[in-house]
Structure formats: C-alpha cells, structure tokens
Amino acid sequence: MEGFLYQATIYLAAAVIAVPIAARLGLGSVLGYLAAGILIGPVFGLVGHETHDLQHFAEFGVVMMLFLIGLELEPRALWDMRHRLLGLGGLQVAVTTLAVMLGFMALGYAWSVSLAAGMILALSSTAIVLQTLSEKGLMQTPGGRSAFSVLLTQDIAVIPMLALLPLLALPSLGLTANPDGSITRAVAEEAEHGFSLVEGLPGWGVTLVTLGAVAAVILTGVYLTAPVFRFIHAAKLREMYTALALVIVVGIAFLMNLVGLSPALGTFLAGVVLANSEFRHELESDIEPFKGLLLGLFFITVGAGIDFAVLVKAPVTIVGMAVGLILVKGVILFLIGRAFKLRRRRLMLFTLSLSQAGEFGFVLLSFSNAQNVIPPVLGERLLLVIALTMLITPLLFLFYDWMSKKMGDPATEAQEADEIDDEGPVIIAGIGRFGQIVNRLVQSSGVRTVVLDHDMRTIELMRRFGFKGYFGDPTRPDILRAAGLEKARVLVAAMDNPAMVTQLVAYARKQRPDLHIVARAYDRRHVYELYQAGADDIVRETFDSSLRAGRYVLENAGFSEFEASRMEDAFYHHDRHSIRELAELWDPAVSADQNADYVARSKELDKDLEAALQALIRKDSEAA
Structure with missing residues (x-):
C-alpha cells in the first residue's frame, strides 16, 4: 500500500507542478505532462518499471x-x-x-x-x-x-x-524444431492467453x-x-x-x-x-x-x-x-x-x-x-x-x-466553401441573430432547412448546438445550386449585409420567378430596394419588436390591453400598405427629400394613419 501511495503522490505532484507552468508559458498541457514524465522518470528516477x-x-x-x-x-x-x-x-x-x-x-x-x-x-x-x-x-x-x-x-x-x-513473423526468431519436424513458436507457448470470444x-x-x-x-x-x-x-x-x-x-x-x-x-x-x-x-x-x-x-x-x-x-x-x-x-x-x-x-x-x-x-x-x-x-x-x-x-x-x-486574422483568410450534400424545401441564407430564430421555428415545425452562412465562426457555433449548416457565400450561384435552389419552395435572405441580401434576392428572382422569397430589411430604403429586386415578404429587422414596445407604452399610458393591441394591429396593417405605395414612388437615383411625389404621398399617409387611429379610439370609447 505504501508503495502505491508513494507512486500516486509522485505522478500527481509532477502533474500539478509541471502542467500549470507549461500552460502559463503558453506551451499547452500536453507538453507539460510529457515534461513531468521525463523529470520523474529518466531524469530523477522517481518511477521505474x-x-x-x-x-x-x-x-x-x-x-x-x-x-x-x-x-x-x-x-x-x-x-x-x-x-x-x-x-x-x-x-x-x-x-x-x-x-x-x-x-x-x-x-x-x-x-x-x-x-x-x-x-x-x-x-x-x-x-x-x-x-x-x-x-x-x-x-x-x-x-x-x-x-x-x-x-x-x-x-x-x-x-x-x-x-x-502475425503473417509477417520472422522464421528465424522464437521458433524451435520438434522431433516430428514441425515448427513451434516458443513465445506463443509461453504467452498468457487472455479472455477471447474468437480464439x-x-x-x-x-x-x-x-x-x-x-x-x-x-x-x-x-x-x-x-x-x-x-x-x-x-x-x-x-x-x-x-x-x-x-x-x-x-x-x-x-x-x-x-x-x-x-x-x-x-x-x-x-x-x-x-x-x-x-x-x-x-x-x-x-x-x-x-x-x-x-x-x-x-x-x-x-x-x-x-x-x-x-x-x-x-x-x-x-x-x-x-x-x-x-x-x-x-x-x-x-x-x-x-x-x-x-x-x-x-x-x-x-x-x-x-x-x-x-x-x-x-x-x-x-x-x-x-x-x-x-x-x-x-x-x-x-x-x-x-x-x-x-x-x-x-x-x-x-x-x-x-x-x-x-x-493574420483567420477571419480575413479566404476559405473554401463546404461541400453541400443536403437539400430541403427551405433555404436560409444567413444564420445570425435574425436567421437563427427563423431556422429554429421552421425546423421545430418539422420542415427541413438548408442553412448557408459566409461566417465560419457562426457555422461552428451553430454546429456545437446541434444545428447543421454549411460555410459558403450565399450570393454565389454555384453554392445556391448545390443547396437546391432549383427545387426549393422558400428562400430566406437573412444576411447581416444589406447589399448582399439585395443581390441574393435579385439573382434568386431571376432564376426562379415562382420561388417565394422572404427578405430581411435593414431600414425603409432597403425595403424599397428589396421590393424592386422581387422579394415577396420583406421584414424590417426591428419593426416587430418596435411595435411590441409601442404597445407596452400605450398599455402604461392609460389604454387597456385590448385597445393597445387593436392600435398596434391597425398601425401594422397601415404601415404595410404605406410601404408598398411608397415603394412604387421611390427612385434610387433621387434622395427621398428631393422626390416631391414621395414626400407628398408620405405626408398624406401619415395623416391617414393619425385619422385611422383616432377613429379607432372613438369607436372603442363609444362601445365602452
């Protein structure tokens, strides 16, 4: 028992001393363990056979x-x-x-x-x-x-x-001749046979x-x-x-x-x-x-x-x-x-x-x-x-x-895209804070998705949590084809870069006029660009969360939950209608404040929104 405790103390003490030192020096734990073994073995002879x-x-x-x-x-x-x-x-x-x-x-x-x-x-x-x-x-x-x-x-x-x-055994080593002329391997006779199910x-x-x-x-x-x-x-x-x-x-x-x-x-x-x-x-x-x-x-x-x-x-x-x-x-x-x-x-x-x-x-x-x-x-x-x-x-x-x-920085290194060997009815391009929520909802509902992203770190993080994704630039035609663009029913353009989203939507619409495209928009101007590029559903990344925050404000400013919810819903539908109308008038070559028709129609729509909400308030008040 004393010998065992002595050896255990030597091994553990060597690891406790050498490994932290190696880690502090940036050498890694493996080199620390190896160095500890060399010190207690060949150098000081503290351990033996x-x-x-x-x-x-x-x-x-x-x-x-x-x-x-x-x-x-x-x-x-x-x-x-x-x-x-x-x-x-x-x-x-x-x-x-x-x-x-x-x-x-x-x-x-x-x-x-x-x-x-x-x-x-x-x-x-x-x-x-x-x-x-x-x-x-x-x-x-x-x-x-x-x-x-x-x-x-x-x-x-x-x-x-x-x-x-065993088929390569040397005939000159460990072999003895028997009286009957047969050859016996001496080592095999002396070896201890362990448990085996196949011997x-x-x-x-x-x-x-x-x-x-x-x-x-x-x-x-x-x-x-x-x-x-x-x-x-x-x-x-x-x-x-x-x-x-x-x-x-x-x-x-x-x-x-x-x-x-x-x-x-x-x-x-x-x-x-x-x-x-x-x-x-x-x-x-x-x-x-x-x-x-x-x-x-x-x-x-x-x-x-x-x-x-x-x-x-x-x-x-x-x-x-x-x-x-x-x-x-x-x-x-x-x-x-x-x-x-x-x-x-x-x-x-x-x-x-x-x-x-x-x-x-x-x-x-x-x-x-x-x-x-x-x-x-x-x-x-x-x-x-x-x-x-x-x-x-x-x-x-x-x-x-x-x-x-x-x-240099590995993030700046040009990396080759993964080989895509999967297809699904939904392609999600971009798996950041916006796209990951879309992906989780769709996958949890039993619909297969093919996820693409040009950020390797994001893909690696996604894989650690059990979600499959492919590294590659979603705007590249060859990657989109490999992801199954020709057969997909829905494309979600959810990248962080607005220009890449617009480029992807325009290319996908040109290749597949029948494809349903859901696009992530950065702001109103980006909404207009995506509308002209051919997106079917355009979602401003902060619009829904801002609406919810506005509803909470109304609830704490004297309106009931029902009234605040009705006003939120009215604002939502009016804004969607307004955006579609203004998109028809928007000209990318002219700034918004210099576009007379755009400015005039925007003012009219704002007045319409105010009138609609006031009418809704009066109607709810009369009903109450």
Whole structure:
C-alpha cells in the first residue's frame, strides 16, 4: 500500500507542478505532462518499471476521449464524413505505410520487417492531437475536422493491421524444431492467453461474433440505455450516474477486447449511437473528469517511459529516424491535403498535427515483438522514435500558432466553401441573430432547412448546438445550386449585409420567378430596394419588436390591453400598405427629400394613419 501511495503522490505532484507552468508559458498541457514524465522518470528516477504497466491503464483516457467525441457526432454527421474517412484517412494510412516500408527496405531490412514498421509508424497520436485541438478551439475548423477524420480512419485500420502482423513473423526468431519436424513458436507457448470470444474460431465464426458484438453495442445504446438511466434517476443518487457512465465505457471496451477490436473504436461507436439521447449531456459531465486525468496520466507515462540509455547508444540514428518520420509524414499529409483542397492555415494545421507516430504504435509494436515480427534491437529504437515524435508534437503546434499569427486574422483568410450534400424545401441564407430564430421555428415545425452562412465562426457555433449548416457565400450561384435552389419552395435572405441580401434576392428572382422569397430589411430604403429586386415578404429587422414596445407604452399610458393591441394591429396593417405605395414612388437615383411625389404621398399617409387611429379610439370609447 505504501508503495502505491508513494507512486500516486509522485505522478500527481509532477502533474500539478509541471502542467500549470507549461500552460502559463503558453506551451499547452500536453507538453507539460510529457515534461513531468521525463523529470520523474529518466531524469530523477522517481518511477521505474511500473510505468509501462500503468500506461495500459492510462490508455483508457484515449478510450473515454473517443467516447465523448462520438457523443458530439450524430450518425448522419458521421455519414457525411465518409469521403474524408475513405479519402483523406485511407490515403494517409496507405501512402505513409508504403513510404516508410520503402525507407526501411533501403536501409537493408527485410520486406516483412519494413512493412510492419510502416504500419506501426503510419499511425498518429489520437490522444495528443485531439487534446491539443480541443484546448486551442481548433476541433471544429476545417483543418481540425480533417485531422479527426484521419485519426478515426487510423483507429479503424488498427484492426486489419493486428490481423496481418502475425503473417509477417520472422522464421528465424522464437521458433524451435520438434522431433516430428514441425515448427513451434516458443513465445506463443509461453504467452498468457487472455479472455477471447474468437480464439480458435474459423474465419466466418470470427466475422459473425465480431458483427454480433457491434450490433450488441448499437442495440444497447438505442433500446437499453434510456430505461436504465430512468431507473437510476429514480434512486436519486448522483454518484450512480457516474457509475453507470463508467460501466458503459469500461464494459464496451472489454467487449471489444474479447472480439479483437479496438476499445477506442467501440466506445466511439457507442458515443455516436447515444449522440441523440436525452442523457448525452449527463454522460459528458460524468466522463469528462476521468478522461482528463487518465489522458494526463497517459502523457506522463509516455515521458517517463523514454529510455535515454538506448538514445545515448545511437543518438544520431534515433533522432534522425524521428525527424525523418515527421518530415516524410508531413510531406505526404501536405500533398494529400492539397489534393483534397485544403489551403493555407487549414492545410498547415492538418500537416503539422498528424506528422508524429502515436500511442497505437506502442500497441502494434508490443504485439509485433510478441509475434517475432520485428527484431528486438529495432523494436527498442522504434519505441523511442514513437515517444520522441510524440514529444515533438506540442512544439509543432506552437509553430502552427506562430505561423498563424504571421498569416493574420483567420477571419480575413479566404476559405473554401463546404461541400453541400443536403437539400430541403427551405433555404436560409444567413444564420445570425435574425436567421437563427427563423431556422429554429421552421425546423421545430418539422420542415427541413438548408442553412448557408459566409461566417465560419457562426457555422461552428451553430454546429456545437446541434444545428447543421454549411460555410459558403450565399450570393454565389454555384453554392445556391448545390443547396437546391432549383427545387426549393422558400428562400430566406437573412444576411447581416444589406447589399448582399439585395443581390441574393435579385439573382434568386431571376432564376426562379415562382420561388417565394422572404427578405430581411435593414431600414425603409432597403425595403424599397428589396421590393424592386422581387422579394415577396420583406421584414424590417426591428419593426416587430418596435411595435411590441409601442404597445407596452400605450398599455402604461392609460389604454387597456385590448385597445393597445387593436392600435398596434391597425398601425401594422397601415404601415404595410404605406410601404408598398411608397415603394412604387421611390427612385434610387433621387434622395427621398428631393422626390416631391414621395414626400407628398408620405405626408398624406401619415395623416391617414393619425385619422385611422383616432377613429379607432372613438369607436372603442363609444362601445365602452
């Protein structure tokens, strides 16, 4: 017990001291955790061999992080990412594996060893990248979403890699000849066999059991989670929510291990299934503290596990391999990102964030050693290369921050529009304080909308609250066509810029004479412009709220609620009639006060309004 308490004190104290210092210096928490691990491990020797055992436990932080990310993604959003998963992610894994394999073959290694090294080093660090992206608020940027797609593909790719590695075993290592001439793998005999549902099954049996496990996770999330949460809620014990959240994550991870799948991938799938659950936020709040602590512990164990003795024996070789790996992966990521139309800041983020090796590389390397796929000396060096590249990654993010400042304000950077793969009867252009109310009302009434906005920050904020939207300039014809302008029934022009609203209305009316257009107007002059551009319904952004305020004034100035409401209604209809008449007389080439007909008719309408309201007051008074 004393030994456990001592080790716990060392790990926690190192994190408490190093991480705040790193954060104050602007280095990020990940670099602080890694530095803490280096100090208590290789530098001062306060922790020892238990670091590797502890690392397996700390990897649950990665599992929990992917579960939380899954909770933020609806199944439809995951389906929308399919092009990035198969394109960006698939290309990165395949091309990087091939490039690293050719590099090791050039160094004189056998093709099987080179292929294994390529698969191990092709993976990036899910833990470091996602943690840093979240801290810096980059997760919802185009570069951040592209990086996440690649990381998710890599997690999926671990499954076929684990199946392929035993086929690459070296015939000269760990094999003994039996008297009958057969070959036995000594390591396999000595290995401890854990629980497994697929061991000894034929290929079709493994497939059925694996699919059954995935189906069990999905069905449990859809049908069983809600009743269990309601049962726990009846107990009125707050700690039971936390226990249930942990049971979900740990249980799914255990099930995935039993069928040979990645625990992180299984919990991510469970998170996606529960993304639409009413208990999503409860799960997030319960898991978040454990995720943060375990991730921090994982980073500390990575730092503490760096074997500087191996590094001292061949520093040039190992450092050269680490830097070379970052450069090779960086070039491949840059080219793939360019091919998928990532540019400037988003391309730089995509390239720098994924150019390291990752924690799943430790898993594959350990498995490769057990299966005698990689020679022990090379395995030690690869272990150190993975740790060094992970240690360099926070510095690459600092370089990205520095380069971003050199590029200027991201709001001024020209960004490419999102690919629109959805259609609906209503297109809402502009999702600011005006358009979002329209969108919420229409969507809540069961009508599908396609939302466009040229402000990336607004779109990202909207996505955080569960509303789907697309980044792009609504006045661009190609974006309008992609949004379904030819089939839409209603177009809502609600942008902040009056000139853009007028331009959009004029173009849409020209393309679709039968389209109903609702437009947001800034003031009276803008109303006239929109009327001439062809808008059907024109709404001044402050008109209705001003009317309501006027009604409150009347109610507190001696009129009854009924009388104030009648006068508000009369003013509303008179103003709509007046605006339509004045729009016919308005000439954009002449200022309003110089347009004699406009001024004269405006005065007449004002007198008509006053007379109508006075008549209404007399009528209500007589009725009373």
